[in-house]
Amino acid sequence: MNFLSYAHGNQIIPKLGLDRMACLMDKLGNPVREGRFIHIAGTNGKGSVSVALSAMLLAAGYRVALFTSPNLVDIHERIRIDGKPIRQETLSRLTSLVETASGEVKAELGEWPTPFEIWTAVFFLAVKEWRCDYAVLETGLGGLSDATNIIPQNEMAVLTRIDYDHTAYLGDTLSEIAAVKCGILKANSGTGKLFSVRQAPEVEQVILAECQEKGIAPIWIDAPAPHHFEGFYEVVDFPEIGTLRLPLSGTHQIENMSLALSCAKALGLRPHAIKEGLAHTRHPGRMELLSTHPPILYDGAHNPSGIKALVTSLARYAPRTKWTLIFATMQDKDYLASIEMLAPLCERVFCTTVQNNPRALPPKELAQSLAKRGIVATPYPTLCEALFYAQNTPTLICGSLYLYADLPTQFLS
Secondary structure, eight states: OOHHHHHHSOOSSOOOOSHHHHHHHHHTTOGGGSSOEEEEEOSBSHHHHHHHHHHHHHHTTOOEEEEOSSOSSOGGGGEEETTEEOOHHHHHHHHHHHHHHHHHHHHHHSSOOOHHHHHHHHHHHHHHHTTOSEEEEEOSSSSTTSGGGGOSOOSEEEEOBOOSOOHHHHOSSHHHHHHHHGGGOOTTOSSOEEEEEOOOHHHHHHHHHHHHHHTOEEEEEOOOOEEEEETTEEEEEETTTEEEEOSSOSTTHHHHHHHHHHHHHHTTOOHHHHHHHHHTOOOTTSSEEEEETTEEEEOOOOSHHHHHHHHHHHHHHOTTOOEEEEEOOBTTSOHHHHHHHHGGGEEEEEEOOOTTOTTBOOHHHHHHHHHTTTOOOEEOSSHHHHHHHHTTSOEEEESOGGGGGGSOGGGOO
16 A cells, blocks of 8 residues: 555545544554644534634744644645644654554554544644644544544633534434534543534533533633624624734634634733734635636535525625536535525536545536526536636635635636
8 A cells, every 4th residue: 555645545434433543642652642732623614713723822922733624735734833834854754653653553453544544643743743832623523533532631622613514424413413523522621611602502402511521611602793894804893802804704704713712812812912813814715715806706615504604694795796606515415405505696507526536526417416406507527617617707616625726726826
């Protein structure tokens, strides 16, 4: 097996469970015993909260490691040290250590660690090597059996909005999904707190029960009302901080940034660090305006909850705009519900696919499924071809974060 190709490849079927990860950590000397981990789970918004909190900690003078997934263009994006993607020299050296340990795991357990587990292990080694003050850690799938949950303790647990997604692996009800996400709670948390946005009643019930069992205090974050908006960005009044133009676009970012800001305040960050960190927060592929004349908007929303947030934002910022929708999706997503929400905002619907991804739904198959729902869609084999036929019209690209890598190079600079 070519280990690097395997580690960098797409994992078609999730393999949850901590046995492989526990064995891998043991072979690597248990780097997870060190570091102050801020563990973030949820259905949507994990990445936005992670990058914002990381930027605020960095602005406060701390050495910060950040682990997010998936990467958009470059694999190095998944691990950032002090705001910069991990260097190739460091990545190669640490991956070599993980390769040796993975071979030992295979010999002991009969199977290789998954690609996500390999990347998580590299991150833990990087946190230890760089002696990071904080490590902001985003779960990959769920929480309880996610590879990131191998950490024995955390500084704080954070929950973004919990909704339906990955039901085949996490459960069919919100209560079941919430229980899996709450698996990141640790009784020996450094702050003894869980920070969460307001959730559906059945989700909050699960969270409260889990907090009581672990002896953790739940801190509920109520997002402030929007002040006004400038373009696609909200302007919000934050207590003790002041009026800020949010760095990420979308009405849903009020909730996400409020959560990140509350975590930062709990960690003792001063207002100037919070403001500076937010000013430097970047998160490509999330309601990112790629062009203004005509507007070309890319959003990584890939489940009904994310699409609902996108529709709400578009209704606020561009209520009279009729979009050309370019949509691509993975086969295991609830894409029909997502497109049905978007269709009233769109003049045309184009289907495409993510290149070189075995999980991607073929565009013709997607178009046929939409036709059965009365939605006329034109399939195109590539995003570039779909963009060519959408030219000179307001264009909305969404359905998968993986599609970002297929954008023409002029949008990626």
